[in-house]
Amino acid sequence: xxxxxxxxxxxxxxxxxxLGRVFESGALGHAYLFCGERGVGKFAAxxxxxxxxxxxxxxxxxxxxxxxxxxxxRAAAYSHPDLHVIMPLCLSAEHKGGEGGAxxxxxxxxxxxxxxxxxxDPYRLPRYDGIPHIPVEWVREADHAVMRGAVEGASGVAxxxxxxxxxxxxxxxxxxxxxxxxxxxxxxxxxxxxxxVLPTILSRCQTxxxxxxxxxxxxxxxxxRFGISTSLNDRMAANDRITADDSITASDRVAAAAAxxxxxxxxxxxxxxxxxxxxxxxxxxxxxxxxDWGAAAATVDGLSSGKDSYNVCRNTxxxxxxxxxxxxxxxxxxxxxxxxxxxxxxxKFGQGGVSMNYINPGVSGGxxxxxxxxxxxxxAVVRLVHGALNGLDARGNALIVMAGLxxxxxxxxxxxxx
Ligand SMILES: [Zn+2]
Numbered sequence: 001x002x003x004x005x006x007x008x009x010x011x012x013x014x015x016x017x018x019l020g021r022v023f024e025s026g027a028l029g030h031a032y033l034f035c036g037e038r039g040v041g042k043f044a045a046x047x048x049x050x051x052x053x054x055x056x057x058x059x060x061x062x063x064x065x066x067x068x069x070x071x072x073x074r075a076a077a078y079s080h081p082d083l084h085v086i087m088p089l090c091l092s093a094e095h096k097g098g099e100g101g102a103x104x105x106x107x108x109x110x111x112x113x114x115x116x117x118x119x120x121d122p123y124r125l126p127r128y129d130g131i132p133h134i135p136v137e138w139v140r141e142a143d144h145a146v147m148r149g150a151v152e153g154a155s156g157v158a159x160x161x162x163x164x165x166x167x168x169x170x171x172x173x174x175x176x177x178x179x180x181x182x183x184x185x186x187x188x189x190x191x192x193x194x195x196x197v198l199p200t201i202l203s204r205c206q207t208x209x210x211x212x213x214x215x216x217x218x219x220x221x222x223x224x225r226f227g228i229s230t231s232l233n234d235r236m237a238a239n240d241r242i243t244a245d246d247s248i249t250a251s252d253r254v255a256a257a258a259a260x261x262x263x264x265x266x267x268x269x270x271x272x273x274x275x276x277x278x279x280x281x282x283x284x285x286x287x288x289x290x291x292d293w294g295a296a297a298a299t300v301d302g303l304s305s306g307k308d309s310y311n312v313c314r315n316t317x318x319x320x321x322x323x324x325x326x327x328x329x330x331x332x333x334x335x336x337x338x339x340x341x342x343x344x345x346x347x348k349f350g351q352g353g354v355s356m357n358y359i360n361p362g363v364s365g366g367x368x369x370x371x372x373x374x375x376x377x378x379x380a381v382v383r384l385v386h387g388a389l390n391g392l393d394a395r396g397n398a399l400i401v402m403a404g405l406x407x408x409x410x411x412x413x414x415x416x417x418x
Contacts, residue, residue: 001026004052005063008044008122010263011217015045015210023052029206031178031187033163035194036210039264043161044122045210046188050083050157051075053186071153078116082156084142085115088132088165103135111138118161125264130310131395134162139170149182156185163189164196171198178204212261219258222266228254260322274319277312281320285367288409296406304399313398317389317405321382323367328378331369370413377412384408 004020022028034042051065054075065072074080089095089111097104103111114126126132142158150156160166166174178201181187189205191197222228253273257266280303287296303313369378384405391401 002061003063004048005065005067006045006048007051007065007067008048009041010044010123010221011213012041012045012210015041015208018208019045019049023049028053028186030181030185031189031205033189033191033194033197033202033205033207034210035191035197035207037212037262037265038192039123039125039262039266039268040210040213041122041263042190042192042210043118043159045208046159046161046190047119047122049188050159050186053155053157054080054082054153056153076119078112078119080152082150082152084145084156084158085119085161086111086134086138086142086159087114087118087126087161088128088134089114090128090130090132091135102137107135111135123264123267125268127268128311129308131393132162133165133167134160134170136167136170136173139166139173143173143177146177146185146187147182150184154184157188158185159188159190161190162192163201164191164193171201175200175204213263215255215258215261218261218263218266219254221263222254222258222270225267226254226270274315277315277319278323280312280316281323282367284316284406285320285323285409288406289368289370289413291410291414293410296410297403300399300402300406304402309398310392313402314389314392317385317392317402321385321389324369324378324382324385327367327369328375332375381409381412384412 001024004016004023006016006020009016034045036042048065051067051072053064054071055064055066056069056071057064057066058069059066065075067076071080075083078085089107091103091107091110095104095107095110096102097106117124118126139160142160146156146158160174163174178187187205189197189201194202194207253270254266256273257269260266260269280299284296284299287293287299303309303316306312373381387408388401388405391404392398
């Protein structure tokens with residue numbers, strides 16, 4: 001088989017290498033689970049690989065997908081009969097007008113428009129107004145299509161994004177297909193929470209891990225997309241240390257967004273800066289650290305009372321996790337730097353070395369850690385905060401989840417003082 005041409009996937013060289021080699025040797029398995037953080041390239045890789053499989057280029061040696069043949073064009077426009085994509089959606093009443101709350105015509109239109117937009121730009125993450133999930137009938141439809149086998153060529157591909165958000169009946173429908181897929185069918189399952197994927201699904205797939213991207217790669221892509229001067233990015237590429245004293249300019253916003261290590265998250269963060277949520281997170285943490293119940297209650301009340309409380313609370317909790325990590329990284333790096341770096345390295349990278357570039361320069365000063373806290377205490381706290389994130393995603397009432405988080409944080413942060 002010819003080589004894969006990765007048109008959409010940015011960086012992720014190891015993934016390209018692994019998948020590229022199995023494709024070239026014609027040894028592609030029938031089911032893969034792509035796992036990794038949002039926006040690191042799972043969907044982009046899936047689209048590239050699907051198009052490579054479906055490509056009907058006449059030139060046997062040319063890399064695939066060629067992007068020119070009718071098959072490639074239809075796949076790109078999401079009108080190829082052997083390409084099936086499902087992803088989580090947020091449905092409102094008009095989308096569920098069908099029988100027994102099934103997808104209405106508007107619902108199906110939303111589904112295909114969402115897929116088309118995602119194929120067009122896999123790194124532009126969908127913005128949800130609530131908690132997204134995959135509609136059961138969409139899974140069933142794709143499942144039937146997969147079981148029927150390819151209708152045009154010899155191969156067909158199904159991409160299922162957010163496989164962890166599937167309800168039980170959808171997962172069961174998928175299981176049978178995963179057990180005995182018809183020849184020529186390729187299933188690509190995508191998740192950002194591999195621990196939430198049913199073990200029965202996990203065991204039937206080959207897992208491909210997508211690591212976080214280096215900030216300089218994300219920064220370069222952002223600069224390219226938004227036409228930003230690349231001086232700061234050159235500095236990041238040269239491992240020059242970016243400090244919090246750098247004034248906040250467009251390029252510093254790039255550095256702040258790039259620190260997350262995810263291109264998709266960085267794009268949405270660059271367009272909609274999270275400063276406000278970092279502020280909420282830092283003030284909530286400060287309230288809990290001081291043991292100030294009144295202030296914490298007021299903060300929680302403010303966050304969970306608005307119309308968009310799910311997103312506000314979710315963003316705040318995500319920012320809190322990043323702040324805790326940044327504060328811990330900053331502290332541990334300043335403790336180890338002199339031992340692990342040579343004199344030259346210290347001069348080049350600054351104290352803390354190149355890893356300091358992973359610390360978001362805009363936010364890392366915002367959070368104080370209890371002096372006696374070590375890795376164990378911090379990982380326990382991060383687990384608590386992750387628990388709140390899961391609670392929000394599991395349709396928990398935002399006020400109750402946030403109040404629960406405050407109670408746990410108060411206890412965890414003040415245990416030594418009692
Ligand atoms: Zn082609």
